Amino acid sequence: MAKARVVVVRSARAWTAAGDPDPAVIDRMLERGLALTGGGPGTAPAAALFRPGDRVGIKVNTIGGRAISTRPEVALALARRLAAAGLAAKDIFVWDRTTRELRDAGYSPNAGRSGVRVLGTDADGLGYGPELVVHLGVGSLFSRVLTELTTASISLAILKDHGLAGVTAGMKNYFGAIHNPNKYHDSRCDPAVAEVFDAPPVRSRHRLSVLDALTVQFHKGPSYHARWAARYGGLVFGLDPVAVDRVGWEIIERLRAGAGLPTLEAEGRAPGYLRTAERLGLGTFDLAAIETIEEDEP
Amino acid sequence: MNRRGFFRGAAGAGLVLGGGLPAIGRRLCAAAAGPNLSRVEARHYVKLPDREIECRLCPRFCRLGDKERGYCGVRENVGGTYYSLVYGKVCSLNVDPIEKKPFFHFLPGATALSLATAGCNVNCKFCQNWEISQVRPEQVEAYDLSPEDAAARAAGSGCPAIAYTYTEPTVFFEYMVDTAVRARRRGIRSVVVTGGHINPEPLAELLQVVDAVKVDLKGFTEAFYRSYVRGALKPVLETIRTVAGSKVWLEIVVLVIPTLNDDPATIREMCRWIRSEAGDRVPVHFSRFQPMYLVRNLPPTPVSTLVAAKRIALEEGLRFVYVGNVPGHEAENTFCPGCGREVISRFGFTIKAMRMKKGRCESCGTPIPGIWA
Structure with missing residues (x-):
């Protein structure tokens, strides 16, 4: 059985002298990561992942403000890559829960009718669908951005330690697609993260996970604490959402070890929802069954 | 008509309060026109x-980092200070009969300005x-309704009480307490409809300023609370015990759900506990479940299940036991424990007849526990 592939592209030059992500470098990282994820150099993953006419949502995580959210430079570069691969700009939606959080994280909201849309679920005329989606232990309303505006989804999460969940990455990012995430943080978000992902509005749309690991909060997350935030300079890619998050967890563990911190397991905070996700058939948990390709940006 | 029907009716009627603020019925989640949030520092953290x-308002003890909210979703840590986002931000406001809460031994026939x-x-x-x-809250x-305005509206609407209800008032603790203080200055009572998940310290503070508490005792096993409530039974029992030992009037509602919490042996155990820890005079309402959520x-x-529960409660020595959400049922009425006569006749939330004088049975003079005026 083929291993699940996860691609980690890193660059020491990811930031400009001013401390912002360098768009040119980010774009090259995306190009390389997407190419490897799509099956090999020279392939056009967007063509394989999306059908003509797809409307693609890029779900970002902006709850952490400018300091520790999915970087707009990454989200917009990814949107441009999708457009270059043939998707119409008007069919690409960068989105999260609220317009305010997007703005606070450095995005310029665009809820208009042209270009790449950047919008919160709370944008005029959107909100949450009126019907509860009841699936396993989940009972939630889902964002209409996900369910009505998009036909396919990319989870573009920031990689962070999470006090309750252990790790917040691509799968937990979809907590931002439901109206009541605060109700799902018991038991280290297990099984809620896996069950929300498994719910039809997400599972039927999710195509690709990308983790923004340019800056990784490896302890005391999900809030930003400079002391435990590392400039990792990475982007992580994969079609298997569980495998991507599993590798993300490993990155956090390496950074924790480097700082002399105990493992999440030792702190009783291991993200058990990933094993649950594997049990639900959502992907691969075992690192031995994951092919991790690590490259430096060319 | 069942309780939900009553609720729909009340909300749909579009009651307008004295001051012109429209009553706000329940609304489905939709895009907010813009978040209307407060930023009032929380208490008990x-x-x-x-x-x-660390929030110490309820037994969850949510421990939160910067920018995170508690399980309740309405209290947020901003830079290490914890804020209520819903202080004075009322999403439901109606004038209800007090029987709808339900309180059966507290100002029968009165209306309560009911808010959440x-x-x-x-x-x-x-x-x-x-x-x-x-x-x-987004x-x-x-709508903005300050504690002072809420008290004024209750007075203007002829309501002798304000009810903190519909959602869980513990989560808007600061607003509830401040409103109750201002209401009391105007001679208006405060009644709380709660699931009882509140810590002893804030509860003690609350009991200083309110007049009645109705606790929803949703089951009598930890397993039920864990699975169907996402809470714990023990703190609820502690709340009931504390309220019963205070000067604040207490009533208990048990929503009986087929197959989930209707085991007669468990109901008997529950009734025995109520009698032992809260006394035989606390009114207990066995309410009818309707499928939802x-x-x-x-x-x-x-x-028949509700009637059986009532019989068990009476066998265990509880003296005032009611069947709820079944309008027209004879167990909506209050019977004198002395002579057995019907002292309060009800239909749904309506009082049809009162046969009491100064809190006593008109026929035999037996005192009926409650707050009657």
Whole structure:
């Protein structure tokens, strides 16, 4: 059985002298990561992942403000890559829960009718669908951005330690697609993260996970604490959402070890929802069954 | 008409209060026109290192980092200070009969200005008001109503009481307490409709300023609370015990759900506990379940189940036991424990007849426990 592939592209030059992500470098990282994820150099993953006419949502995580959210430079570069691969700009939606959080994280909201849309679920005329989606232990309303505006989804999460969940990455990012995430943080978000992902509005749309690991909060997350935030300079890619998050967890563990911190397991905070996700058939948990390709940006 | 029907009717009627503020019925989650949030520092929390806080309002003891909200969704840590986002942000406001709460031994026939903000600290799978209780405050429309304005509106509407109800008032603790203080200055009572998930210290503070508490005792096993309430039974029992030992009037409601919490032996155990810890004079209402929210696969509670629960309660020595959400049932009425005569006749939330004088049975003079004036 083929291993699940996860691609980690890193660059020491990811930031400009001013401390912002360098768009040119980010774009090259995306190009390389997407190419490897799509099956090999020279392939056009967007063509394989999306059908003509797809409307693609890029779900970002902006709850952490400018300091520790999915970087707009990454989200917009990814949107441009999708457009270059043939998707119409008007069919690409960068989105999260609220317009305010997007703005606070450095995005310029665009809820208009042209270009790449950047919008919160709370944008005029959107909100949450009126019907509860009841699936396993989940009972939630889902964002209409996900369910009505998009036909396919990319989870573009920031990689962070999470006090309750252990790790917040691509799968937990979809907590931002439901109206009541605060109700799902018991038991280290297990099984809620896996069950929300498994719910039809997400599972039927999710195509690709990308983790923004340019800056990784490896302890005391999900809030930003400079002391435990590392400039990792990475982007992580994969079609298997569980495998991507599993590798993300490993990155956090390496950074924790480097700082002399105990493992999440030792702190009783291991993200058990990933094993649950594997049990639900959502992907691969075992690192031995994951092919991790690590490259430096060319 | 069942309780839900009554609620719909009241909300749909579009009651308008004295001051012109429209009554706000339940609304489905939709895009907010713009968040209407307060930023009033919360009470009952402690600051921790690294801008973390621990909320001590309810037994969850949420420990939160910067920018995080508690389980309730309406209290947020901003830079190491914990704020209520719903202080004075009312999402539901109606004038209700006090019997709708239900209180049967507290100012019968009175109306209560009934208000709620968004949020709840549990997640009952059978919640009747989930559209406002299980949402974040950005997801429902809210109107500004300060504590002083709420007290003034109650007075202007001829309501002798304000009811904190519909959602879980514990989550808007600061607003509730401040409103109750101002209401009391105007001679207006405050009544609380709660699931009882509140810590002893804030509860003690609350009991200083309110006049009656109705606790929803949703079951009598920890397993039920864990699975269907997403909470714990023990703190609820502690709340009931504390209220019963205070000067504040207490009533208890048990929503009986077919197959989930209707085991006669468990109901008997519950009644025995109530009598032992809260006394035989506390009114107990066995209410009829209607399928909704996440429990839609079960039928409404058979009336016979409620009647059986009432019989068990009487056998265990409770003296005032009612059947709820079954308008017209004879067990809506209050009977004198002395002579057995019907002293309060009800239909649904309506008082048809009162045969009491100064809190006593008109026929035999037996005192009926309650707050009657």
